[in-house]
Every structure is written in structure tokens, then in C-alpha cells.
Amino acid sequence: MNTTRNPFIRLDPLDNVVVARMEVPAGTPVPSESLVTLHDVPSGHKIAARFIARGEPVMKYNTVIGFATEDLPPGTWMHSHNIAFGDLEKDYRHGMDYRATDFVPQAERATFQGIVRADGRVATRNYIGIFVVGHGGATVARKIASSFDAEALRGFPHVDGVVPYIHEQGAGMERSGEPMDLLRRTLGGYIRHPNTAGALVIALGDEHNDLDDFLAHQRLQAGPMLKTLNIADAGGTRRAIAAGVELVREMLPQAETARREPVSAEHIMIGMQCGGSDGFSGLSANPALGAAMEILIRHGGTAILSETSEIFGVEHTLTARAVTPEVGKKLVARIDWWLDYNKGRDTQINGRVSPGNNAGGLANVLEKSLGGAKKGGNAPLMEVYRYAEPVTQHGLVFMDTPGYDPVSATGQIAGGANLICFTTGRGSCFGSVPAPTIKLASNTPMYTRMVNDMDVNCGVVIDGDATIAEMGERIFAQILRHASGEATRSEAQGVGLNEFVPWPIGVVD
Structure with a gap:
């Protein structure tokens, strides 16, 4: 790791929080923010970069992830104890920000052995x-x-x-x-x-x-x-x-x-998953996968974004770049179904994230959604599918699934995904058949600890040794190799035979 770098990462000039690259003790000067940390800060967690008044929006990536529950001086550790989950007003802008993909000419597209x-x-x-x-x-x-x-x-x-x-x-x-x-x-x-x-x-x-x-x-x-x-x-x-x-x-x-x-990369269909997320997932693995998906889409391929409950709060960033207003409204309809289905229940879409996500630095579902949606990059949203429906549209599409990884990936594979890309910050042992899973680590310590389960270390972005764009190129090249038959780490260990889990929705008789 490049130890000369600032121990905190600023994601946007307008943010009022910054993210710790590593564990940072109380009393640590942060010259770039002109402050001193007031508390011990776990790796991947946030501190206030300036004074934040009670009720003021907490901004990460210049996006609201909650509201301050009290007056917070600069250097305060920011997490679920002082960030409240609140209602947001969202401008869906259906299709208003749509920009057509600049495709690579057919003769110049990447190939793999299919x-x-x-x-x-x-x-x-x-x-x-x-x-x-x-x-x-x-x-x-x-x-x-x-x-x-x-x-x-x-x-x-x-x-x-x-x-x-x-x-x-x-x-x-x-x-x-x-x-x-x-x-x-x-x-x-x-x-x-x-x-x-x-x-x-x-x-x-x-x-x-x-x-x-x-x-x-x-x-x-x-x-x-x-x-x-x-x-x-x-x-x-x-x-x-x-x-x-x-x-x-x-x-x-x-x-x-x-x-x-040899066949064109346009025949690759990726199901995108994230599980065991941490505060780095939205800074390294997810945006790096998003960069790789933008490359794949320019080469004619398909990327399936899913886990509906885990885009809640940022779905307007997708509807705004939908190919048509009707496609954007399809996504909102699925969000509304989930809100009604989970009304009054202690579930993620109502604010809470899993204990592992929370320990990794994610305060609530808004913050998790902000990072999770980055797996799709900035590509236009071309279609919305229900669970396990056949995916026929190329480009970035959305499939309505639960957030639970085995159920979600099962729906994507049923829809036609022939590879799964799975980002994780806390670690995962997930695998799948018949479409293999490529696992991407968000941070180097976890990658090193679980090297036999991880395929790609995106932690080098946090370490300062690679850019998001560079990681996107690396991931795309590795996708082509695995699509050509090179075994993933989960395949090499025989993982994936127990991860076929159709969505068990409905009444049990």
C-alpha cells in the first residue's frame, strides 16, 4: 500500500464526509481537510469533513445517504449511531439523461473462446x-x-x-x-x-x-x-x-x-452481484466492475443489475438514463412493489443493513445502494425484467430480484447470464453453476486473507496503485479469460453445486 497517501478519501468536492482508507486513531491530523479525528475510525468508515448541523443531509459522492441526528463537529466518526435514515424526494427524470452507447465497430470487438x-x-x-x-x-x-x-x-x-x-x-x-x-x-x-x-x-x-x-x-x-x-x-x-x-x-x-x-464479446451476459459489502465496495470493486461493464457494453455485451432492495434510494439515477420513460417507470413499479411487500417489516429496504455490512462501514441501505448501483457504471438503462425472465436486450438491463445473493444470482442465470461477477468487501465463498462466478475483492487485506476464494483484487484502487479505469480494463480482460474456459477460484474448489435457490415467494401450504 502507498503509505504516503492521505488516510482518508474524499469522493466528491461537495461531500461533507470522507472515508478512512485504514484504521485511524483519534487525534490523527488530516491536513487535506484541516481537521483532527475526534474518535477512533474503523477502516472503511466515515468522518465529518466539516461541521454538520442536526437534520442536515449527510453527503457521500454528492448524494444524500441520511441525515445527522445531532450537531457533529469536524472529525466526528459518522455511522449509523449519528446518521438517520429518512425519506428522500427523488426526481426520476424518466429518460431525460439518456445517452446512446458509442459501440465498438463489429469487426473490432473483443473475442473469447465460446x-x-x-x-x-x-x-x-x-x-x-x-x-x-x-x-x-x-x-x-x-x-x-x-x-x-x-x-x-x-x-x-x-x-x-x-x-x-x-x-x-x-x-x-x-x-x-x-x-x-x-x-x-x-x-x-x-x-x-x-x-x-x-x-x-x-x-x-x-x-x-x-x-x-x-x-x-x-x-x-x-x-x-x-x-x-x-x-x-x-x-x-x-x-x-x-x-x-x-x-x-x-x-x-x-x-x-x-x-x-472465437466469438464476439457481444455474447457475454454478466449477472452482477454484491455481498458482504463494506465501506470500500462503493469506492473500488463496484465502480471498477461498472467500468468493466461499460467496456463490455461498448463491445455489444449485456450486464444485468439486480437486487432491487439494494438500489432503493438511488433508483432515480437509473430511471434518468433509461432508454425510454416507459423503461424507467417499470423500475419504479418494482420498487413500489417491494415497498408494499415489506411494509412494517424489519427488512433492508426499510433502512437496516446486515450486521456485516454495518460493521464494514455502511450506515444504512441508502449508503449501500449508492455503492451497489455503481456496478452498472454510467451506461444507459435499456430494459427492466421480472425475476428469471429471458433477457434478450443487450446493454445494461435490470432484473427484479431480492438482495439475497443465491436467490438473486439464480434469477440472473435463469434469465441467460453466462457469467456472474460478484463484488465483496467482507468476503464471500459464493459460487454458481452452470454460469461460473468471478469474485472481486474491495480491499487488499480481505483479498490476501481469502486469496483462494477471490479472483480479482480491486483493493489496489484504495491502496493508490491503480485507477478505476485501469481496474475496469483488468476485469474485462479477466472476464474474457473465464468466458473462454479458465476456471474461477470457486470452480477450482468445487463451489456452486448448492447455490441454486429459486425465489421462494408466496404461501406455503
């Missing part, structure tokens, strides 16, 4: 999936998948694996309506995903999510690379496992024919 499917879609991985319409088939699915270990797949080097997709829904729930539609849309999205070479769909036989109804609902037809298995009809668990193993063996030769070839 797998081109027969219908022209491009994959980054090549899996066979074992799916269940309800939790009753979980054991059979896991047993079938476990039969195809590295030794069993030795003769199929171009198949990345046989993986089970287990969930706890499909029975004991509403038989129709939004919850069932959402589950079916999620399962259908994974089955149709470019990274899924073949699929086996398993039913116990009495699920509310009936196998035949599910296939009809999703317009899926059984065939050489989409097979079905009814456990009861097969004669029970043992016979169903044996039958399932044979069905997968029938699909392996066709899956093995997949080969990589």
Missing part, C-alpha cells in the same frame, strides 16, 4: 443438468449426479460436469399464480440455458408442480437432450437412480461434441 450451440446461442461452460420439479426427487437427482465423478467423465473431456439442481419448492405451495410461475420460469431458464448441453428432469409423481404441466408451461419437449424420469413409475429410488444414470449416459456423447471457437 461454445456455439446449434441455434446460435453461445455458452461459456458445457454441463448436463439433473433437475427436480419438486423436492421429493432431490435424493435421486443427487445420487445420479454423483455417479458422474471425474473418473466416470474421463472419456468426456469437453463436458464440464453433471450437476444436480435441487430446491425445496414444487410441493406444499400454491398450484398456480405468481409463485408457481416463477419457479417454472426459473427451472425452464436453466434447462434452456446455453451452458446446459442436456437435461434430465425428475419427478416423484405427486408434486403440485406436475411434470407434464411444467413442460407444457415452459414449452419444453422431451427428446435426445431433454429426458424425463418419474420415480414412482420407475419402481422406486434404487431403480430410478439406475434408470437416470443410463439416461445421462445416453446424452454424454452428444454433449462431448461441444468445441470452443
